[in-house]
Amino acid sequence: MAKLNPIRGGLLRKSNEGMRLFVMTIIGMVLGFLVGSSFPSVRITKVQFPSSVISYVEDKNTGVATQALLNHAWTTTKSLERNKSSTNLNETSKIYVPTNPRGAELLPPGIVAAESDLYLRRLWGNPSEDLPFKQKYLVTFTVGYAQKENINAAVKKFSGNFTILLFHYDGITTEWDDFEWSRQAIHISVSKQTKWWYAKRFLHPDIVAPYEYIFIWDEDLGVEHFNAEEYIRLVKKHGLDISQPGLDPDRGLTWQMTKRRGDREVHKVTEERPGWCSDPHLPPCAAFVEIMAPVFSREAWRCVWHMIQNDLVHGWGLDLALRKCVEPAHEKIGVVDSQWIVHQAVPSLGNQGQPTSGRAPWEGVRERCRNEWGLFQSRLQEAENAYFKSKGIKSSNSTHK
Ligand SMILES: *[C@@H]1O[C@H](CO)[C@@H](O)[C@H](O)[C@H]1NC(C)=O
Ligand SMILES: *[C@@H]1O[C@H](CO)[C@@H](O)[C@H](O)[C@H]1NC(C)=O
Ligand SMILES: *[C@@H]1O[C@H](CO)[C@@H](O)[C@H](O)[C@H]1NC(C)=O
Numbered sequence: 455m456a457k458l459n460p461i462r463g464g465l466l467r468k469s470n471e472g473m474r475l476f477v478m479t480i481i482g483m484v485l486g487f488l489v490g491s492s493f494p495s496v497r498i499t500k501v502q503f504p505s506s507v508i509s510y511v512e513d514k515n516t517g518v519a520t521q522a523l524l525n526h527a528w529t530t531t532k533s534l535e536r537n538k539s540s541t542n543l544n545e546t547s548k549i550y551v552p553t554n555p556r557g558a559e560l561l562p563p564g565i566v567a568a569e570s571d572l573y574l575r576r577l578w579g580n581p582s583e584d585l586p587f588k589q590k591y592l593v594t595f596t597v598g599y600a601q602k603e604n605i606n607a608a609v610k611k612f613s614g615n616f617t618i619l620l621f622h623y624d625g626i627t628t629e630w631d632d633f634e635w636s637r638q639a640i641h642i643s644v645s646k647q648t649k650w651w652y653a654k655r656f657l658h659p660d661i662v663a664p665y666e667y668i669f670i671w672d673e674d675l676g677v678e679h680f681n682a683e684e685y686i687r688l689v690k691k692h693g694l695d696i697s698q699p700g701l702d703p704d705r706g707l708t709w710q711m712t713k714r715r716g717d718r719e720v721h722k723v724t725e726e727r728p729g730w731c732s733d734p735h736l737p738p739c740a741a742f743v744e745i746m747a748p749v750f751s752r753e754a755w756r757c758v759w760h761m762i763q764n765d766l767v768h769g770w771g772l773d774l775a776l777r778k779c780v781e782p783a784h785e786k787i788g789v790v791d792s793q794w795i796v797h798q799a800v801p802s803l804g805n806q807g808q809p810t811s812g813r814a815p816w817e818g819v820r821e822r823c824r825n826e827w828g829l830f831q832s833r834l835q836e837a838e839n840a841y842f843k844s845k846g847i848k849s850s851n852s853t854h855k
């Protein structure tokens with residue numbers, strides 16, 4: 455069940471009242487949403503089905519003037535229909551456009567809106583004047599309210615060129631309005647899900663299509679030495695389709711690759727411990743960033759989104775496979791050193807697991823992470839093997855190239 459509630463606190467009364475959107479999901483699935491467009495489309499579509507019209511008119515939420523608008527739509531539709539039949543349209547001139555998006559072949563291409571966005575619109579006025587400014591970048595944080603100060607600090611490092619989207623895993627949303635920026639942000643609240651679960655459900659490439667770069671970040675990142683505009687400038691300059699800020703080397707680190715270098719803007723390759731890298735152009739020596747703070751170009755995200763598995767919610771192993779999405783990966787994946795962050799490693803969602811048979815909640819979560827890693831790797835390997843087999847190519851080591 456999904457509840458869409460864009461109208462709060464008398465939005466119709468006051469034009470500068472911040473619009474916001476809550477998507478509350480109880481059992482798990484909210485598919486998609488579009489702010490502000492639902493009323494007009496329902497009106498026009500349903501006008502052809504009088505019984506629906508009645509129930510629509512009776513719906514108390516639709517507000518005043520619905521009847522008049524319906525009449526107008528009804529007349530317009532009628533006269534369009536009349537004009538159509540008066541011209542010599544017959545069976546063979548029915549619309550079928552194979553190049554339309556799948557499922558939309560019966561529509562004239564001019565009406566097909568295949569992509570969307572996360573821009574907030576007004577409920578009044580001329581639609582073409584809703585958006586004096588369109589943000590070019592998107593940043594998402596997966597958050598619990600306990601990290602609000604950290605997120606507040608992080609958001610301030612992102613300019614007005616960024617759309618801010620928060621995924622709430624603890625159900626607390628309204629309280630964020632203490633922060634001015636929160637009233638313009640998109641809030642999506644679904645209980646106890648992971649960053650990659652949200653990303654798969656709510657960041658479909660066609661939904662986030664207007665954004666040139668997409669940040670999909672954890673909540674426990676220290677951003678004192680980070681500026682998002684400058685970061686964007688650097689990834690453009692160095693041609694990075696998939697990137698992350700360097701990590702403060704004073705904190706415990708797993709990988710050499712993501713450790714910040716003090717003497718440069720960006721690095722794309724590294725040395726690892728002896729024996730760790732079979733190939734200097736392959737992970738973990740190159741073509742690799744971690745999953746805590748990745749940044750994707752629009753094109754790279756279109757590919758990565760398709761690789762995210764619906765059931766493998768922790769994303770473990772995804773970091774090692776990102777290189778499948780860009781070519782050549784060792785040139786297009788890299789770490790930005792001069793805009794860097796601190797991974798604070800706050801246990802958060804990990805602690806929201808289910809305690810079982812005397813084990814701490816995080817233990818079960820950690821076990822699932824490892825398990826998912828294995829599952830992801832074997833799925834990817836099997837998929838590649840199946841592909842090459844179907845092409846008649848023998849390749850036992852394809853995933854290593
Ligand atoms: C119907 O066609 C007439 C003439 O062909 C045109 O003047 C009129 O604007 C059309 N009506 C609509 C609703 O398109
Ligand atoms: C349908 O219209 C086309 C031209 O628009 C014509 O060539 C064709 O014969 C028509 N078919 C029928 C069944 O009227
Ligand atoms: C937003 O982007 C524009 C165009 O790239 C740039 O000129 C402007 O400085 C950016 N805004 C901020 C606050 O950096």
Ligand SMILES: *[C@@H]1O[C@H](CO)[C@@H](O)[C@H](O)[C@H]1NC(C)=O
Nearest residue numbers: 848849850851852853854855
């Ligand atoms: C691995 O791949 C390379 C080139 O892609 C090929 O030359 C080599 O023979 C392969 N090795 C095995 C064991 O299949």
